[in-house]
Amino acid sequence: KNSLRSEKMMVPSAGLLLCVAACCFLPLLTVSAGCRSKWKQLRGDITEYKLITVLKLPKITDCLMKSSAAEAHAASFDAESGDCALMQCDRGGRDACRKCRHEKDASLPMLWIKDPPKTCWKTFQHRVDGSVSFNRNWSEYVSGFGQGESLNYWMGLEQLHQLTATGVWRVRWEFSDWNDNWYWAENAPFSVGPATDKYRCSMGPLDAKRSSVGQLTTAAFSPNGKTFTTDGLCAEERSAGWWFGYCAFMNPNGIYRVPPExxxxxxxxxxxxNGGVLSGSYSLKTFECLIYNE
Structure with missing residues (x-):
């Protein structure tokens, strides 16, 4: 590398000096092409973050410097008002707020994300209301259906198999109750087998450090080792397709019901x-199943 004392080195431009200063002293993303980025603008869902504070600052560089000092995961900056909002992911780990579907949703704002992960959580199931029935036949569960990943959605078993056939994946179950409390649980590893084996689920144990709730460990109720089915007693009682054993400790594809029912x-x-909102008689407000390639 060239030394600053080199007699052959030209006097740097003001723009280059600004870039070097930012890279040396501020752990942030600048608009200068020569700087190594730690912050990146990406679409994000503000409802998945908790607000740390709002500061009045003159520049985005100041905002991101303060965000780094506050250990924020994300920030937003309004140049006109000078409002700098510092946020942390409210779904557990920082990567939990990085869902692939966010980038496809033009209705979401652009946020500054600190050290975004190389990959994102990919949705394979999502329930937000009762406008789409999940009481479907085998071929529909194989090919997929719904309104898109941000609404009511089922990816399709074949695509899910193709994705998890290579690499090491984990699965995340994220859901909310009617008081807008959020819960999540993660299992690793996770994969779905081929059609010839009826898309059998392979799922590792609960990752308790990355989960806000526990999980029943009785093998008969776990999706692990079960083939997918849309018929039989469990599927008929629950009006859904799933990896049923006897039957399952979750029913994300069941009939969507609203209060008071x-x-x-x-x-x-x-x-x-353990009962209450986490029981077989309480119908959750939202449910999302996601996978992540580690």
Whole structure:
């Protein structure tokens, strides 16, 4: 590398000096092409973050410097007002707020994200309301259906198999109740087998350090080792396709119900653990299943 004392080195431009100063002293993304970035503008869902504070600052560089000092995961800056909002992911780990579907959603704002992961969480199932029935036949569950990843959606078993056939994947179950409390659990590794084996699920144990709730460990209720089915007693009772054993500790594809029926119903859209909102009779408000290539 050239030394600054080299007699052959030309006097640097003001722009280059600004870039070097930013890279040396500020852990942030600048508009100068020569700087190594630690912050990147990406679309993000503000509802998945908790607000740390809002500061009045003159420049985006100041905003990102303050964000780094505050250990923020994301920031937004309004140049006109000088408002610098510092945020942290409110879904567990920082990467949990980086969903692939965000980048496809033009309605979401651009946020400054610190050290964004190289990959993002890919949605393969999502429930937000009752406008789409998940009581579907085998071929529909194989090919996929719905309104897109941000709404009511099922990716399709064949695509899910193709994705998880290579690499090392983990799965995330993220859901909310009717008081807008959020819960999540992660298992690793995770993969889905081929059509010849009826898209059998292979799922590792709960990653407790990355989960806000526990998980039933009874093998008969776990998706692990089960083939996917859209018929039989469990599928018929729950009006859904899933990796049923006897039957399952979750039913994300069940009938969507709203209060007051959602508070006490049979075969609910549920995550079963310890009663209350985590029981088979409480129908959850939202449910999303995601995978991440580690």
């Amino acid at each position: 959602a508070y006490s119903t049979s075969f609910a859209l549920s995550y079963i653990l």
